[in-house]
Amino acid sequence: MTGNDGNERTDSQDAGPTAGPTAAQDRRPALGVGMVGYAFMGAAHSQGWRTVGRVFDLPMRPVLAAVCGRDATAVRAAADRHGWAAAETDWRALVARDDVDVVDICTPGDSHAEIAVAALEAGKHVLCEKPLANTVAEAEAMAAAAERARAHGRVAMVGFNYRRVPALAYARRLIARGRLGALRHVRMTYLQDWLVDPAFPLTWRLEREHAGSGALGDLGAHIVDLALHLAGEPLEGVSALTETFVRTRPLPTGAPGGLRAPGGTGRGPVTVDDAALFTGRLASGALVSFEATRMAAGRKNALRLEVNGERGSLAFDLERLNELSFYDGDEPAESAGFRRILVTEPDHPYLEAWWPPGHALGYEHTFAHQARDLVHAIASGTEPEPSFADGLRVQRVLAAVEESARKNALYTLVHTPVSP
C-alpha cells in the first residue's frame, strides 16, 4: 500500500470520504440502463456503468437492467460477462422495457438515428455513441427528437467521451477562465496505425454504408468536437483533403453476420477515407488544423492537440492522458516553460473520487465520468453536454469537410441554421 491519505487507520471507524447511506436507507431512485450493442464500446460502457456508482456520489442508483443484441446465445453470454441483468434480441423490446430508463446506444452509426429517435419518443433518456449519425439529415432528426423530448424531461447525450478525460476537462476550464487569452491556433491530430498493413481485412468500418466515413467520422469526429468544446466557439469553414491509400482489401473471413453476405476469399473496395486533413477558421478568426488518419505507423492512439493563445498555450497527448502541458505566458520569460501538470490532484475534474495524486487513470475512466455526468443531468433535468445539438454541429462540420474535399479543397462554410 502506498499512499498519502493521512488517516487510513480508520478502517473500522469511518467509511472514508466516499461512503454513502447504507442499503436499507438508500432512498435514491433507481435508474435502469438498457444498452444496445456489446462489442468494444459495449464493454467500455459496461465498465463505466458498473463502476460509476462505486466511486462517485450520485443522486440516482444506476442499474444495469438489460443488454441487447441479435444472437440470443451471444447476448446472454455478454450479459453475464458484463453484469447486465437481462438480455434482449430486439432493440425495440429493450426500449419497451419498464425497467429501462436510459437507452445506451453502442452500435455502428447507421442504426443510431432509428434507435435514438424511437427511444426518445418512448420517453427514455438516451446516450448515443459518436459520431451521432452517418448523415446530417439523420443527425437533424435526432436533434429534433431530443429537443421534443426535453419538453418531457428526457435528456440525450452523445458519447464524445474524451471531453471527460480529466486533463481535457481541465484544459477547457483554463481556457474558459481566460488563461490563454484570445486564441490564435488550434492544432488537432488523431493518429492511429491499424490500417498500415494492406492485408488488414475489409471490415464494416471500411464500408461507407455502415460507417458513414472512415478516419473522418471515427477519429475526426472526436477532434472536431474537442476543438469546438475547448475553444468554446463555432467553426466558420473548412478546407479539406481526404485520401484512401489502400483502395481494396481482403474480405473478412468467418461468419460475417447479418448485414453482409458471407465473404469469399476475394477483395473488396474500401469505400471510406484512410485519412482526412483539413484546416479552418474559428468564428474569432483563429486558425485550426485537423488531421485524422489510421495510417500513421507507430501512433497507436495519438490524439494530440495544441492550443495557442495570446497569453499562453496548452498541449495534450491521449497516449499520456494523465498529463496536460501548460505554458503560462504571464510568467517572466526567464522562468517560463511548458509545464507538465499531472492531472491527478483532488482539485482536478473528476479526481476527487479517485486515487491519491500521481496515481494514473486510464482510458475507460472516461466512460464512468460520462455516466456520472449523465446521471446528474437526468436527476437535475438539465441539458447534458455534449447534447445531440452538439453532435449535429460536429456532423455539419464533417459534411462540410466532405463537400470541400469534393470541391478541390475549396473553403466551405459550415452550415449553421439560424435559431428560430
Add this chain to the structure above:
Amino acid sequence: MTGNDGNERTDSQDAGPTAGPTAAQDRRPALGVGMVGYAFMGAAHSQGWRTVGRVFDLPMRPVLAAVCGRDATAVRAAADRHGWAAAETDWRALVARDDVDVVDICTPGDSHAEIAVAALEAGKHVLCEKPLANTVAEAEAMAAAAERARAHGRVAMVGFNYRRVPALAYARRLIARGRLGALRHVRMTYLQDWLVDPAFPLTWRLEREHAGSGALGDLGAHIVDLALHLAGEPLEGVSALTETFVRTRPLPTGAPGGLRAPGGTGRGPVTVDDAALFTGRLASGALVSFEATRMAAGRKNALRLEVNGERGSLAFDLERLNELSFYDGDEPAESAGFRRILVTEPDHPYLEAWWPPGHALGYEHTFAHQARDLVHAIASGTEPEPSFADGLRVQRVLAAVEESARKNALYTLVHTPVSP
C-alpha cells in the same frame, strides 16, 4: 467510438473475445472473498475484485462476500458503496464465515501477522497488503504459516501490485529472456512529496508502532521487491542512510479512532524516516541503488527505475505507467536508441483482455491483475507470486537497511537462511 477492432459490427452475432458461458451454464466454482479494511487500499482492492471477472476468463467465479471494519455503521456503508454482500465488525468473524474462501488484508502493517496467520490456520487463502509485516519476526511467522497451509492446498500472496503493471511484467519478461545480458546496474527511486509541507499532520503512517517504518516500508518495500523480481536474483547486502527532516508534526484533529486518544492541538514526534537512501550489490555483483522519499517536491508517484545490462537497458516511470523504455544494445550504434514501447499490445502481459492498442490503463488495473493471478493460483494449486516467502525476503532487506543506517552506513549483509 474509436477503435481498431475490425469486426465490431458483430454486436448481435457474437459475444466478442471475452465472453464466457451463460449464467445458467456457469459451473465454475464460486470463490468467496472477505476483505479486512476499506480505506484507500480497500477501495482499490474492491475495484479489482469487482472488475476481474468481467474482463478476464477465470477458472472460478469471485464473489465479494463480506467486508470487515470496527464501526458497524461505517462498514455497512462501505459494503454498500463498494459492493460487498455482508459487513462484519470483527475480523475473526469474517475469517470464520463459510462463504469466505480468501481473506484479503488491507489494514496497516501491525495487524497483518495476526490476521494472516489466523486466516491461514482457518483454512483460508490469503492476500495481504505490503509490506508483509512490520518486523522480520512477524514476517517469518507468516511465511511459516503459509508454508504449512500450502500442505493443505491453501495459498498466500503479498500485494506487491506493481509487479502487475503490464510494462513491468513485460520488463521482467525481457530480462528473463536475456535481452539485457549480464546486469550491471539497477537504479530504483520512489519519490513522492506529500510530506513536504511541515504542517501535514502526524497520522498513523508517521508512527513507528503502526507503520513499522516510513518511506522505507511504504515506498522502499515496493522498489526492493521490484528490484529483486526484475533482476531475478537476491541482494547480497546494503549500505544505508535514513533521515527524518521534519521531526515533529501537528497532531491530527477530529475523531482519531480506536488506537489513539483524541488529539489535542499540540505536536507529536515523527518516529519514522522521511527518506531512505541505500545502495547494495546483487548476488551477481551488479550495483543497485534505492531511494524512497516523501519529500521530493513535485514528484507525485515517481517510481522510476532503470536497469543496465551488458546487452541493453530498460527504464520505467510509474507516472507514465503504460510505457516501457528499452535500449537494445544489439542494434547498430547508428540506429540504436531508447525506444518508448506503449505496453498496450495484445501480446503484452494482461493486455489481451483490455482495450485496443494505445488505450491507456491506470493504477487500479494492477489490482484486477493481482486478483486474476491469485484466482488462477488458487484454482491450480500453484504457489502465487509474490509469495509470503518473497514478502519475507523484502522484510529482511528492510531490516538490513535499518541496521546499516544505525551502523553509520556500514555494508550489511542481508540475512538469508540456509534452506533445510
Add this chain to the structure above:
Amino acid sequence: MTGNDGNERTDSQDAGPTAGPTAAQDRRPALGVGMVGYAFMGAAHSQGWRTVGRVFDLPMRPVLAAVCGRDATAVRAAADRHGWAAAETDWRALVARDDVDVVDICTPGDSHAEIAVAALEAGKHVLCEKPLANTVAEAEAMAAAAERARAHGRVAMVGFNYRRVPALAYARRLIARGRLGALRHVRMTYLQDWLVDPAFPLTWRLEREHAGSGALGDLGAHIVDLALHLAGEPLEGVSALTETFVRTRPLPTGAPGGLRAPGGTGRGPVTVDDAALFTGRLASGALVSFEATRMAAGRKNALRLEVNGERGSLAFDLERLNELSFYDGDEPAESAGFRRILVTEPDHPYLEAWWPPGHALGYEHTFAHQARDLVHAIASGTEPEPSFADGLRVQRVLAAVEESARKNALYTLVHTPVSP
C-alpha cells in the same frame, strides 16, 4: 575532462584524428570568402567559416577575406568582431575583389537576386541565404544565372541550413534507404512566438516589400524545403489559409536606416502574414501538412516534423536537435516503439569531426556543415545541394500557397516547368 577517447594520452605523440598538414606544407588552395550583411545571419555564417577548417578536413583553405555593409564604421567593427580581413561598403566592390572567390549573401530577400546574379556573372561562387528570393521571377533569374555559371565551373547554393542538422541528414538517409517504405504522411510545423506581443514593432520582416512574405517565407520556406528534401519527391499542389492576427504595429524607434524614413511614434500596417497553414499532396500521393507561425506562445523554435511510411516513421523537433525519433515497423509489435536516437555517433552525418557520443551540437553547427559541403562542391566542381534550382522549387511552392490563399484555399498546382 570527460570522454571516451581511449587514447587521449597521446597529446605529445600524435595530432589526433583531425589534424592536417603543417602550415609550411599546406599546399591546399585558398578559398576567399566575401560576405554581404553581418547581422544575425552574418554572425552565424562567420562562425561557420571560422570554424569549418578547424574541424573538418577540407580540400581548400577558407579565408575570411572581406565583409560588406553600408556604414563604414559599423562594417569595420563587424569585420574585427567576426574575423574578416577587410571591410567594404559597396557590395559591387566586394564582388569585384580578386581575393573573393565565394560571395556569401546574408541580406534580406529583396536584394538577393541582384547581388547573386552579379556575383555569378563576375565568376564567383555564391552562397545565398533563404528564401532564395521574394518572387518566383527573381528566383528564376537566379536559377538561370546559376545554370549559366555552372558551365564555367561556378557553383551556387541556397542556405537551407537545416538540411545540415545531423539528425535531419540522417533522417534523409533512412528514408532514401527505404526504411520507411512508401510514404503516407509528412507533417511539418515551424512554430515561433516572437510576434505574440502586439507591441512588438513593425520591423522590415513585417513589410512585404522587403521580406516578401511573413511566416511563410521566413519559416515556411524551411519546412517546404525540408519536406521535399526528406521525401525526395515534388509537391503536386497545395491548399492554403493565411492570416495576419495583428494588423498594425508600432513603428520602430531609433535610426531606422537607409531604406525607411525615420519613424515617428505612430503605427503602421503589417503587410505580411503572421501565420500560414497549408496542406498538399506529394507526387506519390502522400498527404502533407504545413504550418508556419510566429504566434504560438511558448514555442521558441519548434520546427517539428513527422513522416509516416508503410514501414516506419520518423519524428524530429529542432528544439532538441541532437535527437531523431524513429519507429521501425519491421520490429515485432511487442517490442516496437519510437526510439530516441542521439545523433552524435561517429557514423552519423558530420559527426566524425566533432565530439564523442552524447556531446551535443547546437544551432550554429549547421553553418559549419554548410560551409564544409560548399567547399567540397567547389573543389570537386559538383552541383551543391540545395542548388538555386532547389531554391526556385521552394519559391514556386510559396507562390502556389499565396495563390491558393487568395482563391479561398482552392487546391492549386505547383508550377513545374517541363525540362527542355
Add this chain to the structure above:
Amino acid sequence: MTGNDGNERTDSQDAGPTAGPTAAQDRRPALGVGMVGYAFMGAAHSQGWRTVGRVFDLPMRPVLAAVCGRDATAVRAAADRHGWAAAETDWRALVARDDVDVVDICTPGDSHAEIAVAALEAGKHVLCEKPLANTVAEAEAMAAAAERARAHGRVAMVGFNYRRVPALAYARRLIARGRLGALRHVRMTYLQDWLVDPAFPLTWRLEREHAGSGALGDLGAHIVDLALHLAGEPLEGVSALTETFVRTRPLPTGAPGGLRAPGGTGRGPVTVDDAALFTGRLASGALVSFEATRMAAGRKNALRLEVNGERGSLAFDLERLNELSFYDGDEPAESAGFRRILVTEPDHPYLEAWWPPGHALGYEHTFAHQARDLVHAIASGTEPEPSFADGLRVQRVLAAVEESARKNALYTLVHTPVSP
C-alpha cells in the same frame, strides 16, 4: 534565415549588439594563451579560445599564442589545425614564453600538479582541466601555489566546464535566490556506456597511475563539483561502493606513446573503477546520492541531476542541455508541474551573446563561457570560480569516497581543514 531580431535590415548601418571597437582603436591588452595537450580537451579548449572574443565583449584580447606537445611534427600540425601561432615540445618552454600569460593544462591528471605549480610560480595564470589532480596531496600543493600566486595578482581556475552550461548556471541562480527553499535531496548521476563492450582496450584512462581513478575521477568529479556548487554548501561525509566489472582488457594496439612500452597482443588489468555509487549528507542535512559509471548501456552522456527543496525542485539532463526542468511549489497544486524551460532567453546566463530564443547551444559552448569568465577574472583581479580551492574540495570528496569504499561503505567524513 530565421529569426526574431526585428531590426536585421540594418546590415550597413550598425554592427549589431556584439560589435566592438575597430582594430585600429582596439586598445584592449592582449592575453596570450599557451595550451599544453591537444587531444579531445585540447580541441575543445581551442574552439573556446578561438570563439570567445568573437562572441563576447571582453576586457582583454585573447591570443592563441602557443600549443605544446612532445612530438614536434604532430604538435605543429595541431597548431595549424586549431589556430595556435606557435608550437612547443616542452611544457617548460611554453611556460617560459613571454607571449604566454595563461597556461591552459589539458593533459591527463598525473601531470597537472607539476605543470600548474611551475606555471603559477613563473607568474602565469592557470586554467587546469579537471579533476584538479590524482591525489589530495597534489591538489593541496596546487591550491597552495594558487594561494601564493593570488598575492601577485595571478589567478587559477579548474575546468569544471559544466558549471557553464547555461541551464546549470541558471539552476544555481534559482537556488541562490531561494526558489527551492531548504534543500532535502540532491540526486546526481553521470552515466556513459563506452566500457560496456569488454573488448574495449586498456587505455590510459583505465590505469590508476595515469588516471588516478576511473568513472569516479572522470565523471564523478563533475557531479561532485556540481552538487556542491548548486547546493552552495559542503558535503559532510560519504558512504561508497565501487566496482570494476571487467577486470582485464586487451592492450591497445598501435604506437602506444612515451609513457607505456609498446603493447603486445595480450591483456592487462584494469586498475580503476568502472562505476562508483555513493551517498552522503550535506552540511544542512540534505541527502545526496551520486552515481558515476561507464557501463550504462545506451546512456551516452547522461549527466542527470535533480534537486528537491521545501519550495520546489529542479531537474536537468546533459543530453538535453538547453533545457532546465523547474517545479515551483508555490504554484497552486492544480496548475503546478515541472516546467521545461528552454534556457535560451537573453536573460539567461551567457545567452545575451548568442542566438535568438530557441536556437540551441552545444557542448563546446561551455569552453567559450569558461574562457570568458577566466578573462574577466584576470582583468579584474578577482578569484575565478571554480578555484583551485574548489578543485581541492572535490579531490577530498573523491578521497573520502575511496576510503569509504575500502572500509565497506562506512560513512566517512570529508576532510575539511580549519581555516587559519
